[in-house]
Amino acid sequence: MLDEKYISQLVESVIKNMPSSAVPAASGNQLGVFDKMEDALEAVKKAYKQYKNYTIAQREKMIANIRRLTNDEAEVMARMGVEETGMGRVADKIIKHQVVAEKTPGTEDLHPTAMTGDQGLTLVEMAPFGIIGSITPSTNPSETVICNSMGMIAGGNAVVFNPHPNACKVANYAVDLVNRAILEAGGPENLVVSVKKPTMDTSKMMMECPDVKMLVATGGPGVVRTLLSSGKKAIGAGAGNPPVIVDDTADVKKAAVDIVNGASFDNNLPCIAEKECFAFSSIADELIRTMTENGAYLIKGDMIDKLVKVALIEKDGKYSINKKWVGKDAGLFLKELGIDADPRLIICETSEKHPFVQVEMMMPILPIVRVSNIDEAIDMAVRAEHGCRHSAHIHSKNVDRLTAFARAVETTIFVKNAPSYAGIGVGGEGHTTFTIAGPTGEGLTSARSFTRQRRCVMADGLHIV
Numbered sequence: 001m002l003d004e005k006y007i008s009q010l011v012e013s014v015i016k017n018m019p020s021s022a023v024p025a026a027s028g029n030q031l032g033v034f035d036k037m038e039d040a041l042e043a044v045k046k047a048y049k050q051y052k053n054y055t056i057a058q059r060e061k062m063i064a065n066i067r068r069l070t071n072d073e074a075e076v077m078a079r080m081g082v083e084e085t086g087m088g089r090v091a092d093k094i095i096k097h098q099v100v101a102e103k104t105p106g107t108e109d110l111h112p113t114a115m116t117g118d119q120g121l122t123l124v125e126m127a128p129f130g131i132i133g134s135i136t137p138s139t140n141p142s143e144t145v146i147c148n149s150m151g152m153i154a155g156g157n158a159v160v161f162n163p164h165p166n167a168c169k170v171a172n173y174a175v176d177l178v179n180r181a182i183l184e185a186g187g188p189e190n191l192v193v194s195v196k197k198p199t200m201d202t203s204k205m206m207m208e209c210p211d212v213k214m215l216v217a218t219g220g221p222g223v224v225r226t227l228l229s230s231g232k233k234a235i236g237a238g239a240g241n242p243p244v245i246v247d248d249t250a251d252v253k254k255a256a257v258d259i260v261n262g263a264s265f266d267n268n269l270p271c272i273a274e275k276e277c278f279a280f281s282s283i284a285d286e287l288i289r290t291m292t293e294n295g296a297y298l299i300k301g302d303m304i305d306k307l308v309k310v311a312l313i314e315k316d317g318k319y320s321i322n323k324k325w326v327g328k329d330a331g332l333f334l335k336e337l338g339i340d341a342d343p344r345l346i347i348c349e350t351s352e353k354h355p356f357v358q359v360e361m362m363m364p365i366l367p368i369v370r371v372s373n374i375d376e377a378i379d380m381a382v383r384a385e386h387g388c389r390h391s392a393h394i395h396s397k398n399v400d401r402l403t404a405f406a407r408a409v410e411t412t413i414f415v416k417n418a419p420s421y422a423g424i425g426v427g428g429e430g431h432t433t434f435t436i437a438g439p440t441g442e443g444l445t446s447a448r449s450f451t452r453q454r455r456c457v458m459a460d461g462l463h464i465v
């Protein structure tokens, strides 16, 4: 017979001698995903302590692994994302993951600077902030987790995520993927953590934890406002309502194809996607016709009013989105109207004041407003963008008009003669990100956004000329 006292002593001794990183345990079999936020915070604290001793080359090895696994598992995450949220398109979400894997900068984004002269050598290095708390959206859930993780790890940080509750399964799949990649490359356990069931309470606990030194919010105005009033260094990537202008110098056929592709990509979920179009009257017919030949379906008259009732909720003359319909396929909207078709995008002609123009809908519905000249187009587009200073697009070959619109709209992203996604490196130069920080000014975030500058001064020495 085994002695009970002996067994309990044995168990106690095994627990005591376990490596500290094994306590507390992550939830279920997902690496880095905890039942409780306090345990996640405890675990990431330990991981960050270890991570401080890692070299830049080791960081890069982990990032290379994240890139590989993200590419390998892009389809799994794309399918999970659509299934869990009921939003978007699998094929487009695969592309989003591939872009994250291939075009998110790593440690090469960190550029130390040196100043040398008679009085010696001064170095400015980009140091980690420490533990970063990140809140992620439902529209690009796993993409944002992976993209944030790569940039933050490249900057030498650890991360705690509080993902959107409606997309936490796929976001936590991504947390697990990142941890698998890190461990495989010899990195510490729990460098990136999350909670199984994120809530406002877990978000508050994360924000208030003194060990969390920086906060990053990717989402609508509510979350950005909350984080910016936290008293901590915060990066806010908020809402937009990107207009696109098409003038009479544009290659109208190309503009039509580009706009259908951009506005229908992942059913218009991306914050950068074309959400309303201002077209010169002289080319509007050709633009609309070419759009319908390239994946768009034109609705008119009372069909537009019916669609308003499906997509939006009206209260006291004010419209807001009907969340049930965000990111749904265009064919499902048409079915509600009694139309049997499955295009990528629905288009319709409206006035400037129409709610389809003014509300950020994130649905594959693009209103088109006729304008008579560039001044009118710019004025309307600036009003529709509502000062978010997020993204705006234009199809024109007139340099003065391109310049005038860019100056007036003051957006973080401004795409000329291409689909909106060229602005995040798909068919356009430049790196990608899914955290576009307009309100706080970091722009398209990357590793350097998640660092703090530190100056190191050597007086009267080490300058060699």
Ligand code: NAD
Residues within 6 Å of the ligand: 135, 136, 137, 138, 139, 140, 162, 163, 164, 165, 200, 203, 218, 219, 220, 221, 222, 223, 226, 237, 238, 239, 240, 270, 271, 360, 434, 435, 436, 437, 438
């Ligand atoms: P959302 O604002 O509903 O949610 C974003 C996240 O914030 C979620 O994790 C949510 O749980 C949390 N949250 C919301 N209010 C909060 C509060 N008061 N305190 C703490 N946490 C809070 O956004 P969504 O519907 O998932 O995403 C769509 C919105 O995000 C759109 O407005 C879109 O333009 C914007 N977005 C912006 C970017 C960008 O890079 N600028 C990227 C993606 C999405």
